[in-house]
Amino acid sequence: MRALDSTLGRLKARHGARFSEAYLVDRFRPWFDGERVEVCRTYPDGTTWTRRGRVGMSCGWAPVFLLLSRRGARSSGDVLQACDHVTRMVPARKGAR
Numbered sequence: 001m002r003a004l005d006s007t008l009g010r011l012k013a014r015h016g017a018r019f020s021e022a023y024l025v026d027r028f029r030p031w032f033d034g035e036r037v038e039v040c041r042t043y044p045d046g047t048t049w050t051r052r053g054r055v056g057m058s059c060g061w062a063p064v065f066l067l068l069s070r071r072g073a074r075s076s077g078d079v080l081q082a083c084d085h086v087t088r089m090v091p092a093r094k095g096a097r
Contacts, residue, residue: 007032015060019061020062022062024057025065034054035089036089037052037087037088038052040087041085053069053078064080
């Protein structure tokens with residue numbers, strides 16, 4: 001949680017009174033900036049979406065959690081929503097840094 005607190009502190013300082021944590025889904029806070037996870041989303045019609053990556057965050061005045069596919073990714077992640085769930089931790093691949 002230290003990484004999350006540090007990141008939120010920087011964003012609060014940058015954006016001042018406009019800053020809002022309203023769009024940060026609490027269930028992803030423990031996974032921020034940590035191990036690779038698998039996330040599943042179930043749509044109302046019953047179809048599912050499953051992706052793997054690390055939980056990151058956008059850096060605007062109303063940040064959201066993102067699922068980033070690569071370790072060095074800084075953008076282009078899938079926005080994590082309240083209907084998404086972490087289903088498991090994904091073990092590191094052989095040869096991964």
